[in-house]
Every structure is written in structure tokens, then in C-alpha cells.
Amino acid sequence: MKEVQVQGVILDWAGTMIDYGCFAPVAAFVEMFKLKGIEVTSEEVRKPMGLLKRDHLLAICKMERVAALWKEKYGRLPNEADIDEMYAGFEKLLFEALPEYTTPIPGALELVERLRSMGVKIGSTTGYTKEMMKIVTAEASKRGYAPDTFVCPDDTMAGRPYPWMSYENAKRLGVYPMKALVKVGDTLSDVAEGLNAGMWSVGILKGSNELGMTEAEVEACDPLRLQTRLDEIERQFREAGAHYVIETIGDLDAVLEEVNVRLARGESPDMLPRSNPYLLLTPGPLTTTPTVKAAMLSDWCTWDQQYNEVVQSIRSKLVRLATRAPASYTTVLMQGSGTFVVESVIGSVIPHDGKLAVLANGAYGDRIGKMAKVLGIDTVVIDFGETSPVDGARLDSVLLEQPDITHVAVVHTETTTGMRNSIEEIGRVANRHGKVYIVDAMSSFGGIELDVADIGIDFLISSSNKCIQGVPGFGFVIAKTTSLEQCAGRARSLSLDLYDQWDTMEREGGKWRFTSPTHVVYAFNQALRELEQEGGIAKRQMRFTNNQKTLAAGMARAGFRALLPEEHQSPIITSFYYPESDSFSFKELYERIKQEGFVLYPGKISTAPTFRIGNIGDVNAADMERLTQSIEKIRFW
Numbered sequence: 362m363k364e365v366q367v368q369g370v371i372l373d374w375a376g377t378m379i380d381y382g383c384f385a386p387v388a389a390f391v392e393m394f395k396l397k398g399i400e401v402t403s404e405e406v407r408k409p410m411g412l413l414k415r416d417h418l419l420a421i422c423k424m425e426r427v428a429a430l431w432k433e434k435y436g437r438l439p440n441e442a443d444i445d446e447m448y449a450g451f452e453k454l455l456f457e458a459l460p461e462y463t464t465p466i467p468g469a470l471e472l473v474e475r476l477r478s479m480g481v482k483i484g485s486t487t488g489y490t491k492e493m494m495k496i497v498t499a500e501a502s503k504r505g506y507a508p509d510t511f512v513c514p515d516d517t518m519a520g521r522p523y524p525w526m527s528y529e530n531a532k533r534l535g536v537y538p539m540k541a542l543v544k545v546g547d548t549l550s551d552v553a554e555g556l557n558a559g560m561w562s563v564g565i566l567k568g569s570n571e572l573g574m575t576e577a578e579v580e581a582c583d584p585l586r587l588q589t590r591l592d593e594i595e596r597q598f599r600e601a602g603a604h605y606v607i608e609t610i611g612d613l614d615a616v617l618e619e620v621n622v623r624l625a626r627g628e629s630p631d632m633l634p635r636s637n638p639y640l641l642l643t644p645g646p647l648t649t650t651p652t653v654k655a656a657m658l659s660d661w662c663t664w665d666q667q668y669n670e671v672v673q674s675i676r677s678k679l680v681r682l683a684t685r686a687p688a689s690y691t692t693v694l695m696q697g698s699g700t701f702v703v704e705s706v707i708g709s710v711i712p713h714d715g716k717l718a719v720l721a722n723g724a725y726g727d728r729i730g731k732m733a734k735v736l737g738i739d740t741v742v743i744d745f746g747e748t749s750p751v752d753g754a755r756l757d758s759v760l761l762e763q764p765d766i767t768h769v770a771v772v773h774t775e776t777t778t779g780m781r782n783s784i785e786e787i788g789r790v791a792n793r794h795g796k797v798y799i800v801d802a803m804s805s806f807g808g809i810e811l812d813v814a815d816i817g818i819d820f821l822i823s824s825s826n827k828c829i830q831g832v833p834g835f836g837f838v839i840a841k842t843t844s845l846e847q848c849a850g851r852a853r854s855l856s857l858d859l860y861d862q863w864d865t866m867e868r869e870g871g872k873w874r875f876t877s878p879t880h881v882v883y884a885f886n887q888a889l890r891e892l893e894q895e896g897g898i899a900k901r902q903m904r905f906t907n908n909q910k911t912l913a914a915g916m917a918r919a920g921f922r923a924l925l926p927e928e929h930q931s932p933i934i935t936s937f938y939y940p941e942s943d944s945f946s947f948k949e950l951y952e953r954i955k956q957e958g959f960v961l962y963p964g965k966i967s968t969a970p971t972f973r974i975g976n977i978g979d980v981n982a983a984d985m986e987r988l989t990q991s992i993e994k995i996r997f998w
């Protein structure tokens with residue numbers, strides 16, 4: 362699919378592009394009511410601004426204070442005939458005044474010129490009727506302003522806040538989808554119109570109806586008072602759902618740039634704003650979607666049945682993600698970071714007379730060896746160095762030499778380097794020797810397709826904050842049920858007792874033994890839903906692979922060499938050598954690229970100076986492209 366970028370803007374007229382402060386309708390309404398013997402304030406008149414003028418009039422009449430004044434004077438509320446008469450009076454006054462109120466707002470004409478030179482089309486909507494717009498467009502064009510098209514409420518079925526005028530604009534401009542359009546206006550009903558039509562919505566402060574001041578009044582206003590007023594209007598715009606609020610119409614360019622970045626990331630106007638100051642290009646925690654973050658905004662009772670049902674649904678979804686033969690597998694969720702859960706498996710699964718073989722080619726394999734030693738488990742670490750994949754033939758000979766080995770553990774994608782180990786090859790050897798097979802798939806599960814039953818895995822470990830794209834707080838173990846059933850009473854720790862945690866979850870319908878990370882669980886639940894929406898693990902693997910390839914190609918262009926040959930490279934994280942230049946410093950690259958909105962990861966191997974860039978999380982190939990372009994741009998070495 363071709364990338365969507367901003368193709369058009371839909372600008373309001375009065376208070377946005379012409380008539381600074383939006384005075385024409387205010388003066389006419391105030392004057393008309395005065396002729397009826399009713400004093401309305403300009404604040405009252407301004408409140409419903411932006412609506413079709415007849416709707417605007419009805420809204421003023423319905424205001425409590427205005428209705429009371431009317432009743433006092435006429436002994437009843439205004440009827441249909443009164444409204445007709447008032448509207449006729451208003452129109453007459455407005456038509457007389459309109460030509461005077463068509464001066465372009467400072468900066469508006471220059472903006473139009475810039476938009477046109479960028480190829481951005483210019484549509485417009487208004488609360489004025491066709492007849493009023495005849496005057497307005499003629500006068501404005503004499504003064505230099507003429508958008509590509511304009512649509513009035515009486516051209517469509519209804520005015521704001523309905524989206525029809527915007528749809529008509531899109532049609533006439535030949536622009537779609539609606540997220541390729543940015544709506545700009547000076548009233549709350551402009552913002553609503555933009556949101557209802559599925560566009561990016563921008564509110565304007567200075568010159569707006571909401572501020573209701575002339576240019577001279579703004580100039581003369583005490584800066585502190587003015588700022589307080591602007592802050593208050595900005596708050597109202599934001600509350601109404603505006604994506605952006607700008608001080609003057611001339612500030613629109615920066616918004617368009619930002620919207621283009623968000624579109625490139627695959628965002629659309631109906632998504633919550635991404636609140637991150639940067640994208641996390643690390644192996645976890647990583648960039649999550651706004652909707653995953655939003656799932657954490659409620660508090661849940663850890664004992665409640667509804668909550669426990671969510672836990673159960675997560676557990677069964679995980680098993681189905683892990684294998685096409687889910688009947689013989691089960692899951693346990695465990696509090697803590699990934700390491701805690703690895704330790705829970707190592708400490709709960711290996712009997713006191715058991716012996717563990719760990720295949721290691723990085724920090725995470727080494728860590729399994731270390732924790733086994735701390736736990737007093739008889740352990741042999743088979744070391745492959747940092748840049749070679751693990752090897753089934755070597756495991757085979759170790760298992761032949763040491764038949765007392767009962768368990769084999771390996772890391773799937775060694776996050777230390779980005780190495781992808783063949784868990785299939787190791788599984789064949791471990792299974793042939795009848796060993797219990799443990800896989801640390803922390804940084805791969807959910808991002809690389811695998812089937813625990815086909816591979817013959819007894820225990821697979823992963824966590825909430827890696828390829829499933831949840832937030833940190835717990836890990837999970839996918840276990841062959843018959844293998845886990847043998848682990849009762851084996852644990853070397855109370856809180857990390859994998860069997861006991863599983864037993865409680867099974868018997869009590871999803872209950873955790875100790876306080877469960879409720880918010881994290883809800884975020885994870887949402888993340889699983891989004892994995893499904895993306896098309897499952899196969900689709901996610903394609904995205905990650907595409908990310909990694911785009912990253913590697915861009916980094917090569919920028920002159921960086923990857924640590925691993927392509928055939929061992931996982932689609933998760935990539936290690937790059939430092940460039941051969943004395944003026945290179947990773948710290949400086951890190952700081953400078955953070956300014957551009959990306960966070961990188963230091964290296965972790967001992968043999969060569971390297972750093973790492975992750976590509977998992979809510980990031981896509983366009984992000985990788987932007988990253989590598991930024992790296993080329995800031996090149997200081």
C-alpha cells in the first residue's frame with residue numbers, strides 16, 4: 362500500500378482565514394437582538410459560533426438567560442414566526458456588514474502560497490450560507506484569498522458538526538482517505554466537524570472566535586492575561602478532541618510535518634496521541650500502541666472473577682499461539698521480569714538429582730548457567746562464543762559423554778547479539794536423548810513462528826514486554842502438561858514455584874498466588890488482541906523482518922557494518938560495529954539520535970565495540986527509514 366501523506370487542508374473562513382476575531386456575525390446578532398429589545402452579550406453570541414447561522418440563532422434563543430429575557434418581555438418563548446423574523450433581520454444586518462469583514466488574517470495568504478508550492482490542496486467549510494458566501498468569496502478574492510473550493514451547510518444535508526461539508530470538499534478536491542486531510546478552524550464546532558469526518562483537527566488561538574479580540578486588542582493586552590486566556594482556550598480545544606492547537610494560522614506548517622510523521626508510522630486521527638518522547642529501539646520495554654497503554658487506565662481487583670476470566674483467556678490464547686496441538690500444553694503466568702521467570706523454570710523443573718546442560722552464545726545463555734549455579738544445580742555450560750550459533754552436533758557429543766544430564770536449555774534469539782539459534786536442531790538432539798527441553802524464547806515468542814509440540818519443547822519462556830508488545834511486569838511459561846505435572850515440590854523458592862503457581866491458576870480459575878500485575882495483564886490482553894488484528898504471528902514476523910531488512914540496508918548506506926552474517930541474523934535486534942573513526946562515540950550518537958526521537962541500545966559483547974538497534978514493538982519500516990536517514994544526517998565522525 363502506498364504511504365498516505367497530507368494531501369489537503371480544509372480551512373474555516375471567518376476567524377480562521379479572514380475576519381480576525383470573527384466579528385461580522387457577532388455584531389449582526391447583537392444588533393438584531395437589540396432591535397427586539399433584548400440585550401445579548403458577545404460572549405453569548407460567540408458560544409455556538411461555527412454552526413449554520415439559523416442553528417446558531419436557535420442555540421442563542423435556547424440559552425437560559427436569553428430565554429428568560431424573552432419571556433419577560435413577550436410573556437412566552439419565541440415561536441417559529443419569531444425565529445423567522447429574527448433570522449431575516451439578522452441576515453439583513455449581516456449582508457450589509459459582510460464586505461467589511463473579509464480581510465485576510467495576517468499570515469493567511471503566505472500560508473496559502475506555501476501550501477500550494479507543496480502541492481497541498483485547499484478546501485473550506487463555513488457556517489455562512491451560500492448567499493452569504495457569494496459576498497464573502499467575492500470580497501476575499503479581491504483581497505487575495507481564494508481556496509480551491511468551498512462548501513456551505515446548505516450545499517449538503519446539514520452543517521457542523523456533521524461531516525458532510527468535509528466529505529464534499531474531499532470529493533471535489535479528489536483527496537482520500539480522510540486522514541490525508543487536516544481540518545483547521547477557530548471554533549469548537551470546527552474541531553468536532555474535523556473529528557466526525559475522520560480528519561486531523563487543529564484549533565487556532567489568535568484571531569479566533571473563541572478569543573474574540575481584535576488584532577489591536579491582542580497587541581495591547583497584558584501578556585500574562587493574554588496567555589492565561591490562550592491557555593484556557595487551548596484547554597477547551599484539547600478537551601473537544603483537537604489533535605493540535607496553534608497560536609496563529611501561519612504556524613500550520615509544523616503541524617503538517619508532524620501529521621506526516623504520524624501517518625508514516627501508520628497512525629490515524631482516531632488513535633489516541635502517542636505520548637512517547639521517542640521510539641524505543643531496544644529489546645524491551647519497547648514502544649507500545651496508544652491503545653495498549655490506554656488499557657491500563659482502570660484499576661482491577663485481583664480476586665474478581667471478571668479479572669480472573671481475562672487471565673484464563675490470556676492463558677488459553679498463549680497456548681494456541683504456541684502450538685497447533687494445544688491439548689497437551691498449558692501456561693503459567695508469573696510475576697516479575699523475564700529473568701525471574703527463567704529462574705522460576707530452572708529452579709522448579711530440575712529435580713535435586715538432575716543435571717542441566719546450557720548451550721550459551723551470549724549473556725542470556727550465560728545467565729541461565731549462573732542462576733543454575735546459584736540454585737545449586739549440577740550444570741554444564743556449553744560455550745559457543747559470542748558470534749557463532751549453537752550447534753546440535755556438539756550437544757550430541759556432550760550428551761553422549763555425560764549421560765547423567767537430564768535437562769537441556771537454550772536461548773532462541775540471543776538478544777546479546779541478535780543471533781538466531783536453531784531451536785529445531787537442538788530440539789531434535791535433546792529429544793532423541795530423551796532430555797527435558799527448555800527454551801528461553803523471551804525475545805522471539807510472538808515475533809517468530811514456532812510450534813512447541815513439533816519442536817518437542819517441554820518449557821518455553823517469554824515475557825509480557827517483548828514481541829507480544831505489552832508492558833513489563835510478568836512473564837509466562839508454555840509447558841507440556843505432563844512435564845509440568847512432575848514438578849510438584851521441586852521448587853527451590855517459594856514465590857517462584859512454577860508448579861504451585863500453575864496449580865493455583867488451574868484450581869482457582871486464573872487466580873495468581875500473590876498480588877498480580879493487574880494493569881499489565883489488561884495491557885497484555887489488549888496487546889494479544891492487536892496481535893490477532895495484525896494477522897497473527899506470521900504477519901508480525903513479516904513486519905519485523907521487513908523492519909530489520911530496512912534497518913540493515915539503511916545502516917549499510919550510513920557506513921555501518923553488522924556484527925552477524927545475514928544467515929544468523931534474527932528479525933528482532935541487530936548489532937553494529939562502531940565505525941572505524943576516532944571521532945565516533947556511541948554516547949554522542951545516542952544523545953543526538955535521541956533528539957531526533959529514537960532511543961538506541963548499547964552493545965553487550967566483549968570481543969568488539971558494538972551497539973544494538975532493536976526493531977520490535979509498535980514500529981514499522983518507515984520508522985527504520987527515518988532512523989537511518991537521521992543517522993546519516995547527524996553524521997559527526
Ligand SMILES: *Cc1c(COP(=O)(O)O)cnc(C)c1O
Nearest residue numbers: 698699700725774776801803804
Ligand atoms: C529480555 C530477555 C530476557 C529477560 O530479561 P529481563 O530483563 O529480566 O526481562 C531473557 N532472555 C532473553 C533472550 C531476553 O531477550
